[in-house]
Amino acid sequence: MCKTIKQLVVFILLLNLSIALSQTKKQQNDTINTEVVNVIKPYTPKISDAFKIKETPSVDDAQTTNKKAVEYNIFSIPVASLFTPAKVKAALVDRAKKEKLFHNYASLGVGSFTTLLGEVYLNKVLSNTQRIGGYINYHASQGGVEDIALDDDFSDAKIAVNYSKNTRDLVWNIDANFRHEIYNWYGLPDNVFTENQIAQIDPEHTFFTFDVGNTLQFEDRFIKTVRARYRRFFDDIDSAENNLIASTDFSIPINRYNDLKANVGINYLDGTFEQSLNASQEIDYGNLIANITTTYAVEIDNLNLNLGASVAYLNDTASGDNDFFVYPKITATYKLVNDVLIAFAGVEGELIQNSYYGFANQNSFVSPTLTIQPTDQQYDAYIGLQGKLSNNTSYTVKAAYVSENDKALFTANPAVSNASQGFQFANSFTVVYDDVTTFSTLAELDISLNKKLNAVLKAEYFLYTTDIQDEAWNLPDIKASLFLDYQINNQWFAGANLFFIGERLEQNFNTGTLIDITTLERFFDVNAHIGYRINQRWSIYAKANNILNKDYERWLNFPVQNVQFLAGVSYKFDF
Secondary structure, X not given: OHHHHHHHHHHHHHHHHHHHHHHHHHHHHOOOXXXXXXXXXXXXXXXXXXXXXXXXXXXXXXXXXXXXXXXXXXXXXXXXXXXXXXXXXXXXXXXXXXXXXXXXXXXXXXXXXXXXXXXXXXXXXXXXXXXXXXXXXXXXXXXXXXXXXXXOOXXXXXXXXXXXXXXXXXXXXXXXXEEEEEEEOOOOOOOOOOHHHHHOOOOEEEEEEXXXXXXXXXXXXXXXXXEEEEEEEXXXXXXXXXXXXXXXXXXXXXXXXXXXXXXXXXXXXXXXXXXXXXXXXXXXXXXXXXXXXXXXXXXXOOEXXXXXXXXXXXXEOOOOOEEEEEXXXXXXXXXXXXXOEEEEEEEEEEEEOOOHHHHHHHOOOEOOOOXXXXXXXXXXXXXXXXXXXXXXXXXXXXXXXXXXXXEEEEEEOOEOOOOOOOOOEOOOEEEEEEEEEXXXXXXXXXXXXXXXXXXXXXXXXXEEEXXXXXXXXXXXXXXXXXXXXXXXXXXXXXXXXXXXXXXXXXXXXXXXXXXXXEEEOOXXXXXXXXXXXXXXOEEEEEXXXXXXXXXXXXXXOEEOOOOEEEEEEEEEEXX
């Protein structure tokens, strides 16, 4: 036991000695010399200083397990329900009673100054593709203009028939018209002729018009429309005029989206007047106009352009003269604010075929002694804006500048010495031609409220410049109009038309001598009507014209009737 204790004490002493020697040796080897380190710039790490571990550790599992597929099964179990949904009722909508449309209409009215107004529209459906119709209109008055010496009665009768056929590839329309008109040259100048001379005047003048026309419209064809019309116009003083107008519209594909539009047409006119104003010599006239017009539409975002031109050939068949004319046909629209505000502009021109028929429709008191020649409208340049102020109100404003060579102007005829015809007493009108430029502005407002009230207000201002003539005879400086239609209720309806014409200048002749230049005063004409629908077929109405009772002069020495009243009845029916 003592021996074992001695051996343990010796082992512990040797172990302590060994540890002490190791610590001493280590201290000698770990000695570090002192040094100074100067840091010039702090370390800024960069991405390039980093390195990527290129080794990917591999996992060597002792056992690899596969995923097991999981299957889901849904078991539908019926469950009894006592819930009963409530029945939904459709909302009630007030449906207006469908108004029956009739194919035929007749109206008859009588009024002051022994006025008679009657018209009949007839339409018959022959089949799903064919229709035939007709129209008769008669308007006459026994006159009644105050303080005139000659008869002032008039009558205007029209008869028209038409036939149309509409198939999948073709629409065909043909119509024929006849018109008979009687007017009187009642506008004698004051204090010029004696009672005996006036008693010898026969102022009555009668016009006759017959025309027939045909239109063909094609679907999916190179030729789109073919039109032709022949008109014969003559009077009771052996004046006669023939007019043939024909044209064809083409559509030439240029690419997938655009076509080149083309129109080729002719307008042939010839006529004869039995005599001139001062002599018994006959007046012959005739013009052939052939034209080709092409337009190409371009659409760029909100900009729509129509680029084109027209070439016209004129042959004066009476004199043998020939000439060519070239006109622009350029229009553009730009949507500034979608459909709320649109700007538009254009430059267009044309060769206008004047005729005895056209002049007589503008002024029924022309003499059958006119000079007939076309008007060269070199260009009509315009710019404007159109848009909406609200869903019910739209407007248009426009400014235009027009240059016309040989523009026709109405002016009074002088009296003829030893006059024998009813138009030779300074009571008729002729036309003179001059180069005229016209600057104009236009403003138009269109209002539609609840499909009951419709109103259109329009006003225009004109400024003329002439070359040879002293003034632009009989052309007004201001024109304005207001059209009103009001559906009061299902039975009552009313409306009004108001016209304002500004001052016009006219030459005032005596027996071949110009007395002065007369200013025709501006006038304001107010007309109104009211009606009542008794039932679907019958209606009654009343009209009043020139309500302000003004005896204004539409033409020099031609005052109009004072206030006029007319009442009538209309009837709709089917055969």
